[in-house]
Amino acid sequence: MNTSLFELFKIGIGPSSSHTVGPMRAALNFTLHLRQSGVLQRTSQVRAELFGSLALTGHGHATDKAVVLGLSGEAPDQVTPQTIDRILASWHTDGNILLAGEQTLALREGVELLFRRDQMYPDPETPSHPNGMRFTALDAEGNPLHMETLFSIGGGFVVNADEFGKQSSVAPRNVPYPFHSAAELLEITKKHSLTIAQAVMANEIALAGDEATVRERILAIWKVMQECTEKGMATEGILPGGLNVRRRAPRLATRLRTQGSADPLAPLDWVTIYAMAVNEENAAGGRVVTAPTNGAAGIIPAVAHYYLNFIPGADVEGILRYFLTSAAIGVLYKENASISGAEVGCQGEVGVACSMAAGGLVAALHGSNDEVEHAAEIGMEHNLGMTCDPIGGLVQIPCIERNAMGAVKAVNASRMAMHETEGHKVTLDQVIKTMYQTGLDMQSRYKETSLAGLALNVIEC
Known part of the structure; x- marks a missing residue:
């Protein structure tokens, strides 16, 4: 048994735990890693890619908004509707952050969000969870500085590619x-x-x-x-x-x-x-x-x-x-x-x-x-x-x-x-x-x- 009651019941925002809460947590954790590792100072561009179900229904589930909020340092259990509106307004490029039907959404200079609607998994050779996403930090020349592949596995839970499918090997909690x-x-x-x-x-x-x-x-x-x-x-x-x-x-x-x-x-x-x-x-x-x-x-x-x-x-x-x-x-x-x-x-x-x-x-x-x-x-x-x-x-x-x-x-x-x-x-x-x-x-x-x-x-x- 490795799951607590307070991990099943989590305070967050709508409309989706796997498509909103999970991606927001993933983007936030990626941003925190860049800051803590010192990579952020060398980062000129961040690319966020959505795959599978996240790409196909992400627009309706506000996944794009969630990624923006996470990259802005917001957590789903702390952010308020008023904060959301203010942050999203600051990211507007043409008065409308949601460009329905676009394959690529340029949010702000140096950041782009891609809906990979024709690709189910981040790695086609290794089928995994259909709620996949990939975050990449690039330098001024476009060289990758840091990349993370993550999966939103339901209920707001997020695991990285190395952890996916290996939950059973995690040491059980002492209860x-x-x-x-x-x-x-x-x-x-x-x-x-x-x-x-x-x-x-x-x-x-x-x-x-x-x-x-x-x-x-x-x-x-x-x-x-x-x-x-x-x-x-x-x-x-x-x-x-x-x-x-x-x-x-x-x-x-x-x-x-x-x-x-x-x-x-x-x-x-x-x-x-x-x-x-x-x-x-x-x-x-x-x-x-x-x-x-x-x-x-x-x-x-x-x-x-x-x-x-x-x-x-x-x-x-x-x-x-x-x-x-x-x-x-x-x-x-x-x-x-x-x-x-x-x-x-x-x-x-x-x-x-x-x-x-x-x-x-x-x-x-x-x-x-x-x-x-x-x-x-x-x-x-x-x-x-x-x-x-x-x-x-x-x-x-x-x-x-x-x-x-x-x-x-x-x-x-x-x-x-x-x-x-x-x-x-x-x-x-x-x-x-x-x-x-x-x-x-x-x-x-x-x-x-x-x-x-x-x-x-x-x-x-």
């Missing part, structure tokens, strides 16, 4: 209850008479120092999610990007408040609204929490709101159990499969978030560890094969509604698991393996390239 599979996690918790949440808390304490710090940081993440939901439910208008998609969460919330709670399915309507509110904020480039990605960021907070607002006796301890348990499930997907839509399709984003939320909700409701595992398995089993086919490369259609559907599925999965008394046939480990194999078999044009599916068959208007 009291390391686990590498759901079966191992269940065995450990049974042996030590722990809930999954208690085991994860002990691991996080080993990394952070004390329980108070872990609790405080989890609740800080939850606070950002709450603020994002509230803003999404209050902000009206058209989402950026050219599809003219209108925000629906505020209107739906007003209608539901007017109707009252007579409808027995009203709680599920609220789950839908919470999820859509967050993802509309994400699509607008607002502050969100990767959970485990931006594209699926509405599911975890929506189900948490459902727990707090509609479950009698819900409290902060339940919220802590929810996040600790959902993180354990997310770690299993992150380390044994993928949370990247460009690698395995939307099953790796919405499907994983649904699985995490389903298991987390069972824990919040004091369900057993076996019921947590069962709910997480159900949450993914019925998202298997989901493609990533965003229209116009934007995280809007079908992404916003998919979050709503994923959140409702998570609630249903938790109820199914907690009502079952005779066990289940498919294990979480089996469904994680199946998801990954399905993703690898999926044609690349269905994995965040906007070359197939809805992206091809729906006219952008």
Whole structure:
């Protein structure tokens, strides 16, 4: 186990963890390396190249903006919308930083950004992750001074070419209850008479120092999610990007408040609204929490709101159990499969978030560890094969509604698991393996390239 809860749940900006947050981190780290190594003083030009999914849908996912912000020294968890506007304005060359359809975008003298839309990988001879990027610093004569090839592997995680594919060889972190599979996690918790949440808390304490710090940081993440939901439910208008998609969460919330709670399915309507509110904020480039990605960021907070607002006796301890348990499930997907839509399709984003939320909700409701595992398995089993086919490369259609559907599925999965008394046939480990194999078999044009599916068959208007 090498992934912390606080690496799965990261505060950042929309619209994409792999296409916005990851490239911003990569560009920032490249800039910091140039400064710290002394290479920056000899650098006359910086070239940033995007490949694969980053090149094909980068325009819609604001990857170009993210690279600019990273090269400007900004981090996704620190930058504000006001700062973004100011920095991008300073980089304008002709009043419009985004030149749609251009192969090469000259941002500022000495810096260029290239969309390699005809090349899937930085090194065609060595196929790797489809979210590839290459940064090169050149001197006045055009000679390379320093080059880095990096991959944004989902959820805002970035690895360089040397690290890619070698994560399993990294020394495990020193935690009291390391686990590498759901079966191992269940065995450990049974042996030590722990809930999954208690085991994860002990691991996080080993990394952070004390329980108070872990609790405080989890609740800080939850606070950002709450603020994002509230803003999404209050902000009206058209989402950026050219599809003219209108925000629906505020209107739906007003209608539901007017109707009252007579409808027995009203709680599920609220789950839908919470999820859509967050993802509309994400699509607008607002502050969100990767959970485990931006594209699926509405599911975890929506189900948490459902727990707090509609479950009698819900409290902060339940919220802590929810996040600790959902993180354990997310770690299993992150380390044994993928949370990247460009690698395995939307099953790796919405499907994983649904699985995490389903298991987390069972824990919040004091369900057993076996019921947590069962709910997480159900949450993914019925998202298997989901493609990533965003229209116009934007995280809007079908992404916003998919979050709503994923959140409702998570609630249903938790109820199914907690009502079952005779066990289940498919294990979480089996469904994680199946998801990954399905993703690898999926044609690349269905994995965040906007070359197939809805992206091809729906006219952008």
